[in-house]
Amino acid sequence: MKRRTFDRIVSFVGLGLSVFLLVAAALLNWGASFANESVSTQLEQQKIIMPDKGSAGFKSLPEDAQVVLAPFSNLPLTTGKQAQAYADYYIGSHLKGIAGGKVYSEVSGAALGAAAKSKAEPANIGLANEANALMGQRTSLFMGETLRGLLLYSFAFWQIGQIAMYAAWAAAIGGVLMLILSLLGFAHIRRVEADATI
16 A cells, blocks of 8 residues: 555544544533533522531531531532532431431331321321321431432532533544644655555
Protein backbone atom coordinates (compact mmCIF):
# COMPACT_ATOMS: atom_id res chain seq x y z
CA MET A 1 0.00 0.00 0.00
CA LYS A 2 1.24 3.45 -0.83
CA ARG A 3 2.11 5.65 2.12
CA ARG A 4 -0.06 8.51 0.85
CA THR A 5 -3.11 6.22 0.62
CA PHE A 6 -2.53 4.97 4.15
CA ASP A 7 -2.10 8.53 5.47
CA ARG A 8 -5.32 9.62 3.74
CA ILE A 9 -7.26 6.71 5.28
CA VAL A 10 -5.90 7.38 8.76
CA SER A 11 -6.47 11.15 8.45
CA PHE A 12 -10.07 10.72 7.27
CA VAL A 13 -10.78 8.25 10.05
CA GLY A 14 -9.31 10.75 12.51
CA LEU A 15 -11.43 13.52 10.99
CA GLY A 16 -14.56 11.37 11.31
CA LEU A 17 -13.71 10.55 14.91
CA SER A 18 -13.13 14.24 15.59
CA VAL A 19 -16.59 15.11 14.21
CA PHE A 20 -18.15 12.29 16.25
CA LEU A 21 -16.47 13.48 19.47
CA LEU A 22 -17.44 17.11 18.91
CA VAL A 23 -21.08 16.14 18.25
CA ALA A 24 -21.00 13.92 21.34
CA ALA A 25 -19.58 16.82 23.36
CA ALA A 26 -22.42 19.08 22.20
CA LEU A 27 -25.06 16.47 23.07
CA LEU A 28 -23.50 15.72 26.45
CA ASN A 29 -23.33 19.44 27.21
CA TRP A 30 -27.01 19.77 26.29
CA GLY A 31 -27.83 16.83 28.60
CA ALA A 32 -25.82 18.34 31.45
CA SER A 33 -27.53 21.71 31.04
CA PHE A 34 -30.96 20.06 30.89
CA ALA A 35 -30.30 18.04 34.07
CA ASN A 36 -28.96 21.02 36.01
CA GLU A 37 -31.74 23.38 34.91
CA SER A 38 -34.48 20.80 35.55
CA VAL A 39 -33.23 20.04 39.04
CA SER A 40 -32.80 23.72 39.86
CA THR A 41 -36.25 24.64 38.55
CA GLN A 42 -37.99 21.81 40.39
CA LEU A 43 -36.20 22.53 43.66
CA GLU A 44 -36.84 26.28 43.46
CA GLN A 45 -40.58 25.55 43.21
CA GLN A 46 -40.46 23.72 46.54
CA LYS A 47 -39.27 26.93 48.27
CA ILE A 48 -37.15 25.00 50.79
CA ILE A 49 -34.70 27.13 52.75
CA MET A 50 -31.67 25.41 54.21
CA PRO A 51 -31.54 25.63 58.02
CA ASP A 52 -29.90 28.69 59.54
CA LYS A 53 -26.72 27.67 61.37
CA GLY A 54 -27.57 30.11 64.15
CA SER A 55 -30.96 28.53 64.90
CA ALA A 56 -31.66 26.26 67.85
CA GLY A 57 -32.93 23.55 65.49
CA PHE A 58 -29.63 23.56 63.61
CA LYS A 59 -27.61 23.41 66.82
CA SER A 60 -29.62 20.40 67.99
CA LEU A 61 -28.46 18.38 64.97
CA PRO A 62 -25.52 15.96 65.32
CA GLU A 63 -22.11 17.52 64.77
CA ASP A 64 -21.49 15.74 61.45
CA ALA A 65 -24.81 17.09 60.12
CA GLN A 66 -23.92 20.62 61.23
CA VAL A 67 -20.57 20.44 59.42
CA VAL A 68 -22.21 19.35 56.14
CA LEU A 69 -25.14 21.79 56.34
CA ALA A 70 -23.21 24.88 57.55
CA PRO A 71 -21.98 26.01 54.07
CA PHE A 72 -25.59 26.11 52.86
CA SER A 73 -26.91 28.03 55.88
CA ASN A 74 -30.10 29.98 55.14
CA LEU A 75 -29.78 29.52 51.34
CA PRO A 76 -32.64 28.41 49.09
CA LEU A 77 -32.31 24.73 48.16
CA THR A 78 -31.61 24.80 44.41
CA THR A 79 -28.82 22.30 43.64
CA GLY A 80 -28.46 18.56 43.77
CA LYS A 81 -25.64 18.82 46.30
CA GLN A 82 -27.86 20.85 48.61
CA ALA A 83 -30.70 18.34 48.10
CA GLN A 84 -28.40 15.50 49.17
CA ALA A 85 -27.19 17.38 52.24
CA TYR A 86 -30.73 18.35 53.27
CA ALA A 87 -32.08 14.83 52.69
CA ASP A 88 -29.29 12.93 54.42
CA TYR A 89 -28.33 15.27 57.23
CA TYR A 90 -31.40 17.36 58.02
CA ILE A 91 -34.37 15.14 57.24
CA GLY A 92 -32.35 11.99 57.97
CA SER A 93 -31.31 13.28 61.39
CA HIS A 94 -34.91 14.11 62.27
CA LEU A 95 -36.17 10.74 61.05
CA LYS A 96 -33.73 8.93 63.34
CA GLY A 97 -35.32 10.67 66.32
CA ILE A 98 -38.93 9.75 65.54
CA ALA A 99 -39.08 6.06 66.45
CA GLY A 100 -35.73 5.29 67.97
CA GLY A 101 -34.05 4.92 64.58
CA LYS A 102 -36.68 2.59 63.12
CA VAL A 103 -37.84 3.19 59.56
CA TYR A 104 -41.37 3.30 58.13
CA SER A 105 -41.46 -0.37 57.19
CA GLU A 106 -40.59 -1.36 60.77
CA VAL A 107 -43.09 0.99 62.44
CA SER A 108 -45.97 0.49 60.00
CA GLY A 109 -46.63 -3.15 60.90
CA ALA A 110 -46.49 -2.40 64.62
CA ALA A 111 -48.82 0.59 64.18
CA LEU A 112 -51.38 -1.42 62.22
CA GLY A 113 -51.19 -4.24 64.77
CA ALA A 114 -51.67 -1.83 67.67
CA ALA A 115 -54.62 -0.18 65.87
CA ALA A 116 -56.27 -3.57 65.36
CA LYS A 117 -55.79 -4.48 69.05
CA SER A 118 -57.17 -1.08 70.07
CA LYS A 119 -60.29 -1.64 67.94
CA ALA A 120 -60.75 -5.07 69.50
CA GLU A 121 -60.54 -3.54 73.00
CA PRO A 122 -62.06 -0.05 72.68
CA ALA A 123 -62.15 0.48 76.45
CA ASN A 124 -58.39 -0.02 76.82
CA ILE A 125 -56.99 3.55 76.90
CA GLY A 126 -53.40 2.32 77.05
CA LEU A 127 -53.79 0.41 73.78
CA ALA A 128 -55.51 3.40 72.17
CA ASN A 129 -52.66 5.73 73.22
CA GLU A 130 -50.04 3.26 71.96
CA ALA A 131 -51.87 2.88 68.64
CA ASN A 132 -52.18 6.65 68.23
CA ALA A 133 -48.49 7.18 69.01
CA LEU A 134 -47.41 4.47 66.56
CA MET A 135 -49.77 5.75 63.85
CA GLY A 136 -48.35 9.27 64.32
CA GLN A 137 -44.80 7.90 63.99
CA ARG A 138 -45.89 5.90 60.94
CA THR A 139 -47.31 9.02 59.24
CA SER A 140 -44.26 11.17 60.10
CA LEU A 141 -41.85 8.49 58.86
CA PHE A 142 -43.82 7.99 55.66
CA MET A 143 -43.83 11.70 54.84
CA GLY A 144 -40.20 12.22 55.86
CA GLU A 145 -38.87 9.20 53.99
CA THR A 146 -40.87 10.13 50.91
CA LEU A 147 -39.51 13.69 50.87
CA ARG A 148 -36.01 12.40 51.58
CA GLY A 149 -36.28 9.92 48.69
CA LEU A 150 -37.54 12.57 46.27
CA LEU A 151 -34.70 14.91 47.19
CA LEU A 152 -32.19 12.09 46.70
CA TYR A 153 -33.68 11.43 43.24
CA SER A 154 -33.02 15.12 42.49
CA PHE A 155 -29.46 14.65 43.68
CA ALA A 156 -29.03 11.55 41.49
CA PHE A 157 -30.37 13.34 38.40
CA TRP A 158 -28.12 16.32 39.14
CA GLN A 159 -25.14 13.98 39.57
CA ILE A 160 -25.84 12.41 36.17
CA GLY A 161 -25.78 15.94 34.77
CA GLN A 162 -22.42 16.55 36.39
CA ILE A 163 -21.02 13.35 34.88
CA ALA A 164 -22.39 14.37 31.47
CA MET A 165 -20.69 17.77 31.85
CA TYR A 166 -17.29 16.17 32.55
CA ALA A 167 -17.82 13.72 29.69
CA ALA A 168 -18.65 16.68 27.41
CA TRP A 169 -15.38 18.36 28.34
CA ALA A 170 -13.43 15.15 27.71
CA ALA A 171 -15.17 14.59 24.36
CA ALA A 172 -14.54 18.20 23.30
CA ILE A 173 -10.85 17.98 24.20
CA GLY A 174 -10.59 14.61 22.42
CA GLY A 175 -12.39 16.00 19.37
CA VAL A 176 -10.09 19.01 19.13
CA LEU A 177 -7.00 16.82 19.54
CA MET A 178 -8.22 14.42 16.85
CA LEU A 179 -8.94 17.37 14.56
CA ILE A 180 -5.42 18.71 15.05
CA LEU A 181 -3.90 15.26 14.47
CA SER A 182 -6.04 14.77 11.34
CA LEU A 183 -4.95 18.14 9.95
CA LEU A 184 -1.34 17.24 10.69
CA GLY A 185 -1.94 13.94 8.89
CA PHE A 186 -3.25 15.75 5.81
CA ALA A 187 -0.24 18.10 5.94
CA HIS A 188 2.06 15.07 6.19
CA ILE A 189 0.61 13.62 2.98
CA ARG A 190 2.15 16.48 0.97
CA ARG A 191 5.62 15.72 2.31
CA VAL A 192 5.52 12.02 1.54
CA GLU A 193 7.09 10.93 -1.74
CA ALA A 194 4.51 9.79 -4.32
CA ASP A 195 6.03 6.31 -4.67
CA ALA A 196 6.67 5.65 -0.95
CA THR A 197 5.10 2.45 0.39
CA ILE A 198 4.52 0.90 3.77
